[in-house]
Amino acid sequence: MNQMQNSVTGPPPALRLGSSALNSRREDNRLSAIARGENIPPEIHPELAHETPVLEIDHFNLWYGDAQALFDISMIVPKGKVTALVGPSGCGKSTLLRSVNRLNDLIDGVRVKGSMRLAGREIYDRSVDVIELRKRMGMVFQKSNPFPMSVYENVIYPLRIDGERNRRVLDEVCERSLRGAALWDEVKDRLHESALGLSGGQQQRLCIARAIAAEPEVLLMDEPCSALDPIATNKIEDLMDQLSGTYTILIVTHNMQQAARTSDYTAFMYLGRLIEYGPTETIFQKPRLIETYDYVTGRFG
Amino acid sequence: MTLSDETPKAFTGHSRQRQTRQAVKVAEVVARTLISIGGIGTIVAVATVCVFLVRVAIPLFTPAHSTPSHDVRMTADLADRRIVRAGADEYGVLLWVAWSDGAIAAYGADTGEILGVPQQPFGQAPSAWSFSPDGDDVCVGFGDGTVRMGSVGVAIEFLGDNQVPEAVRAVPIGERTRFGDCIFVHTRPGQFRRHTLRAEARPPLKIGDEPVRLVAHTLRNDGSVVAALAGDTLTLNTVTEIRNFLTGEATPQAQRTDVPYPVTREHGMPLYLFLSRLGDQMYMAWEDGYLRRYDTRDRTKPVLAEETRLVDGAETRLTVMGMLLGRTTLFTGDSSGRLRCWFNVRDEKSPDGLRFLPTREFSEFDHPIRAAAAAPRARLLAAGDETGRVRLFQVTAVAQIAEVQMDEGEKVAVEAVVIGARGDRLYAFSGGRARSWMTVDPHPEITWAMLFRPVWYEGFDRPLHMWQSSAGVDSFEPKYGLWPLIFGTLKATFYSMLFGLPIALLAAIYTSEFLHPRVKTRVKPLIEMMASLPSVVLGFLSALVVAPWVEGRVPHLLTVMAAVPVTFLAGAYLWQLWPNEWAMRLRAVRAWTMVAALPLACAWAWRLGPRVERWLFAGDLMRWLDGQIGNGTGGWFVLFLPLTGVAVAYAMHTLSNTFFRARARSWSPTSVALADLGRFVGGLLLTIGLTWLIARVLVFLGFDPRGREVWHFMGTYVQRNALVVGFIMGFAVIPIIYTISEDALSAVPEHLRSASLGAGATPWQTAARIIIPTAMSGLFSATMIGLGRAVGETMIVLMAAGNTPVMQMNIFNGFRTLAANIAVELPEAPVNGTHYRVLFFTALVLFVMTFVLNTAAERVRQKFRKRAYKL
């Protein structure tokens, strides 16, 4: 309901498109209002209402100690789609991602308010088995973090912790995951060497392989391609293409082209708040807010 | 505007001076110098300590060398006289010779000049002589059936200027001069040393009617014992002196016992007769090597205990025989050139439980041995052969110290040898000549073999590793086998690590991985504070509080050790029975239930203790340990229980898990938990059954865990034992291992933890699969540092280990470590003596042990590090 209202009352994007006097209106736009601490509701496009949500975020707030990092975030992540989170550095994208699989629990002094539901089940509830929850979500971190073990063991780690011992299964999963992460050809001869001997980009793809080896329902990717060359990036994007449909992907990226190419929906965040959220095409071509337009076209940020 | 004027615009509003300031440069130099001095100083200091240790220890191993000192002709007419015995004073100034006609003459060692006239203390020519190997006392027998006790020796007196004759006073310092029948040495201004031969005899004592052919004697506290062969009667006499109070004159009185003496002519005439120091053994030997040993423990009823042969081959003759210091070992030399040492060894089969066995053999000589003598204060033996070759041996070490030749040209038979009282001079006599050599070997009894190989000490059944550095008796031989101490050190280390290491590592893993960070910041300093507890306090605690307390509660404690893990595991499985939602909700109280499990476990184990004692140890652990009751099953059961437990758990995990998991997918959580509990109980019963079976089989095969051998891990209970020390020393090593391993675990990058948890691993899986392997090098360092601490720990073991240098793995027995040994013995070891140097050598051994340990540890650590590089 609320979402609908917002979308209706928002100023028509056409009004602002192509405006040459952007700079003169900087002070009184939403972003400066947010910076001043005003509570401005996000622009959520109506298309989202037709999607089946796999993850629902409802008035979610998060504090690191006394500093609030997420402000009243409400959004859904549609099932089987790729959703991109964009926004300037430090706006809370990673924080939001980590909140989804409760990795923030590990950080001392983190407090949350609001709720998140995965397939209708509350995530932040005492009765939730966090381990089980995390097993349903794979995560690729902003910084590559392979374990100090062999490449092979790294990839099949999720299966190992499940107690899988069948060599055939392990080998197969390892190869598939590595192929998916566009790493197979580079490492197939050194599967049993230390993963720490791989290059930075290879390590990142290894982490992606590890994440997909777990067969997660939701794949959380935090700037997976930031360390990759264009070819590898392309392959990862292909992988995301293949995965979408079966899996839900929530990806953080600073690469607007990537967001435009790969995602079905894009959410724009700023200073811990959701600003605009809608189908990628709309967000990139005719967003409702001039701020979003500025950001995605690279005029600000 | 020129180019040079163009200064870069200050971006931060502050223009940076590019030239390094002088003060910074000076500080750099000063800091570098100070750091270098500190660093080099430390290295130098450590090296100096090491060098010092080596320098003190090195004389132990320096090879002996001997230099000829004098070669003199003794001025005495030699017609038809034979040397019975010769001697020298401890300064090598005066020599004396007892001639076969009963004359005893003194000579200047450097000139050979006779001093005064030969003394005739016995009045007539003795027919038999008995000299003590380690004293001045002598006993001689005569043709009229009497014996006389007496003494022959050099009296040494220190005199002042005014106490010496005028003529002597002019002698320069360091020089000696003869005056009458003595020699004066001017030792330092105003002090002279006078050397005089003293030969005295007591009144004769009639012990038979026939001529005395052989005599032997020994002095006991309660009187002397004299054995004599007069004619064909062998008697044993206990001689006591009755002093006349009016005249002060002492008359000897003998209490005589006849010794059974079957006369055997086939062996010829008996040549040697000896009594042991206490007079409890008597030996008689014939020229052809036949020996009779009498058991004279009961002097009123001597028994012929053994007959044996002292030489090999029918033609070989026994040429010399005597006793070593302590009068327990006899040495024999024969015509084949073989020199042997013999003593009694325990033997169940012999009538008196002893057997006379050769335990040392010196086969360096190629020619018949003509003379041999033992040193009065050391276990040194000198012998000379027919060709004039003289050798000096250390008997216990079976080591040759010196080898000299009487005469380079013609081959003359050695007639007598003497070892100086300090063991530093060797004399040989032949054809009226006396030669002397200085032999420099300050520590002849120390060789590598003596320190590290089993040594057959006097009175023991077989070669043994022994450490026993001192005893009350002069004739006692110090035993410097280092293995008991090294073993003790390793034992202490082993048991303390057995207790301390698991606790410390588990505590570190718990605090770094499971404990809330805020609690951790409090707990960690608390444990670290434990490290500052002086080990004296811990030692005191263990010796006076823990040790007496543990004694009598061992079965209870063993039960507790088994009960605690079982209770925890059972609790964990029971916890699973909660429905999942409940379990999550009750998570807050889970920690408290865990805490409560500990006293619970202790409580039920305590009640079970006596029953366990009945089951496993036949109702009385102390007597069971002593081997008096029951069989070994209980011991094996205790040893194997943890091992089988782990094995069964592992086997069940690998074998049944896949099977179980495949099935359990469709079950409800409660039934899964029930099945888990069932598996646990099954595993527990299986463990107990299997352990029992193993224990029975081992006992059936004849193995008993109790005993006194090295590998027996159980045995007679001693109050201050390895269990107590291990437990308390565990406390000493825990803080240090804990701190370092906790740091290592915390240093594992957070992103690895996130990655593992993000992949759905439980905290324990994360710890076991990622954190611990990554921190392995740190954990290993921690262990090694703890090990180093345990190896060097002194106070706790000193106070609580009983300090018995025994080599038994027995957890209920004590031990002595290298460090504790140094602490106990160094204060009473005379500086630069053998004992002192050996102690320093043990310090060096300790140093080397820790060095090897640390180096090995460092290598392993580097390996681990390489595996976890680039994080």
Ligand SMILES: Nc1ncnc2c1ncn2[C@@H]1O[C@H](COP(=O)(O)OP(=O)(O)OP(=O)(O)O)[C@@H](O)[C@H]1O
């Ligand atoms: N562990 C932490 N403790 C305290 N503050 C944190 C912590 N992690 C993040 N923050 C703060 O929360 C805010 C959001 O951080 P976050 O890492 O989510 O940003 P981001 O959008 O992922 O940025 P980037 O694109 O640079 O990765 C930042 O202001 C950051 O300083």
Ligand SMILES: [Mg+2]
């Ligand atoms: Mg980020």
